[in-house]
Amino acid sequence: MTFLSHIITGLSLGSIYAIIALGYTMVYGIAKMLNFAHGDVIMVGAYVCFFAVTSYQLPAILAVPLAMVVCTILGIVIERLAYKPLRQAPSLAVLITAIGVSYFLQNSAQILWSASPKSFPSLFTVGGNKSLGLFGGQLQISYTAMATVLACIVIMLGLTWFTGNTKMGKAMRACSEDKAAAQLMGINVNFTISMTFAIGSALAAVAGVLMCSAYSYLLPTTGSLPGIKAFTAAVFGGIGSIPGAFLGGVLLGLIETFTKAYISTDLSDAVVFAVLIVVLLVKPAGLLGRYVPEKV
Amino acid sequence: MNKLSFRSMKGRKALSPFLNYAIVIAAFLAVQLALKMDMVSNSMQSLLVPVCCYVVMAISLNLTVGVLGELSLGHGGFMSLGAFSGIIVSVALKNLVPLSPLRLAISLAVGALFGAAGGVIIGVPVLRLRGDYLAIVTLAFGEIIKNVMQVLYIGVDEHGLHMSTKEAGLLLSETGTAIVKGPMGAVGVTKLATFTAGFLLILLTLLIVQNLVHSRAGRAIQALRDNRIAAESVGISPTKYKLIAFVISAALAGAAGALYGLNYSSTLASKFDFNTSILILVFVVLGGLGSIRGSIVAATVLTILPELLRNFDVKEYRMLIYAVILIVVMLVTNNPTLWSWIARFQRRKAEEKGGAEQ
């Protein structure tokens, strides 16, 4: 039974990573940049939801979309102000800018909302219960975990459909392959990139709400480590690939949970990162990534 | 062919390395003088050694990022390796080598050795990876080092070194001391680091990096940065020269880490985390990729600046200001309109000068 409950914990943690990683992978695929500020957008989303629920007594069904809208706008604003002017700049300059944005968000949050941790309420309850008891209460599955896994699957399928079948999605794929060619085909590249950031940031908000709902703990730095881990997950699965980000996120969550349960609580991060290194050595482009040799 | 339209490198290249030595020596003498005249505040004095460490870190990272052209986000990991190995050696040799400058030198050397070993371990398998993948693996490496050091307990007694993941597991004898105590970090360290030692380490770093860059191996490293395929086509082995650059960079970071660790009575593993790696990367990028002098200046200014800001009532906004400066500097320095404007200005000046000569 404990094994089953570890699997459920792992899946729900993994789904959170996967949702963040999906945002990461889309942004990386199109902008070819390591957006280190992504993790902090998660944090902003969680704070917005937190204040909506506690200070303004909004129901979760309204608070979550509100957080998504705020993060979407934030994502577009960040892209326009900080990243767009650097489209032609060396990638290192963009990376440093992203780090600057990350510091900016963290410290703004600290000034606006104080550095003390907030206790996040559980958003997903059915009839006052937080979890569903199975096998006569031996196995407890929290509704948050169910919502997380469900949300993750829906988002993954939705994104796969979106990038494969809609005009916008195809434009995104075209831009990620070759921006100049896409532009010549009449695709508005700047708009497409902005939309990608919008989607990524909206996903970050969802992830933030789900994460804080599961761990009921919120700090200005809440987003940074999950952000890095989710990025690891995206690389793990093959960056730029949507099923890869999903797979990478879920595997990472499972590995982390099982390490905590069976090896060592303190060493879980080391194990996660070690697995990443090993995977990259065996498959340099990640599990589902495509290795593109340099053209001579 | 218009010979005036492109710039010759001859004059600049010949002068540059010596100027860097001169700047460092002059700065050292100036600080010594200020210390003698009691013009340096206590908080500034406490920054002298860290500044030296960060300068060495920045120069060494510049070797990887600027000269080799590979992004490393785990430079703090090598610093951590150097810091803890240096601390352990200095404590273990306390009775054996009573002379503290010599013990410091040995500790720095061991720190460099461990940094280099870390560089080899991570570099051999990983340097095959390209671009952002290398960045993410170095990031992972830094996090692993931090995480492992937070779990490890290391002590020393007359039987030698003991290592465990629990304090009770160290099994030290009565006279033994626990040096590294897991999450509490290294404790009870005798502060050996001095400003002079830091200054000498900077000089050594300059010597190694600058001479390397202007030698056969250094050219090969830069060739790999500029065009890997062309470099291979003229018989330059990518693995070998990438590894040389990476390991030297890691060794110098290890030495800097050892100096840093021996500047405080206790050191936490979390001091050398992702943010430290990023901090040093910021020094390198703001100072200019491949510019040794830029790294020195950026590391010095950006380490002292927060301390200067402390005097104003902006403590709360310090990091916020830092973040804004970072973004603005990146936006400004990478603004093509600005650069074309500067180029036009320079050209006009050159034309005026040329006109005057005729």
Place this chain on the structure above:
Amino acid sequence: MKYTPREPVKLVPVPSTNKIPERDIDKSPILECRHLGIDFGGLAAVKDFNMAIGRTEIAGLIGPNGAGKTTVFNLLTKVYQPTRGTILLDGMDTNTMTTVQVNKAGIARTFQNIRLFNNLTVEDNVKLGLHNQVRYGLWSGIFRLPTYWKAEKQARERAMELLSIFDMGYLAHFKAGSLPYGAQRRLEIVRALATNPSLLLLDEPAAGMNPSETAELMDTIVKIRDTFGIAILLIEHDMNLVMGICEGIAVLNFGQIIAKGTPEEIKNDPVVIEAYLGKKKKEA
């Protein structure tokens, strides 16, 4: 890194080697490809490529765009590993070699899209070509031991000597990336020559040049062959250049050699004409 010398491979005359210039005929060819081929995802980009080049021959490889010419260069320099076939460089099988080892064994090349070390000076670019010719250790470089000074002087002199052969001495201290296009192309050739090759591969050396520059280039290529006594294989679309200086020409189409011979033979070959101009419509 050293390549292991192998048993000299017994030369079997390939039917198509009869185009080797007379002066090289008694000597074994510098390069011989036998049934060379590579597949990209099931598609054969080059198939059954047979060719032999004489010691001091200037050979041409021509064909329509996408015929696989550059792929042949990439196979010879081991940027790609061949799927099938053998490459014999001076009788030695290069099967297990890497790009670096192939260069040390004697093949140097230029690239279709110029690949210089743009942020280094012209002199440094040539010195990098001399990387395996003038050697000294890492530590003598870092600590400036006497070997460093001696070897650097030697490298500088050799580099200047090579540059002055191509009238580029005055450019030595400029950044390679800041040179005009034509000078960049020449520098790439100088750099390749600095590696002391026995076979030089030139990938579209005349691309982007006007007729007078091309004429100058033709003289240069012949001069290289005469001065260094090496073989040259070049890919080129400019027919004046190819017909003007090449002694043997192979025509590639869809990854396969469709014709081989002297310039005269190639000019009049109906298969070649068809490949370039398309099939004549059959009259009803």
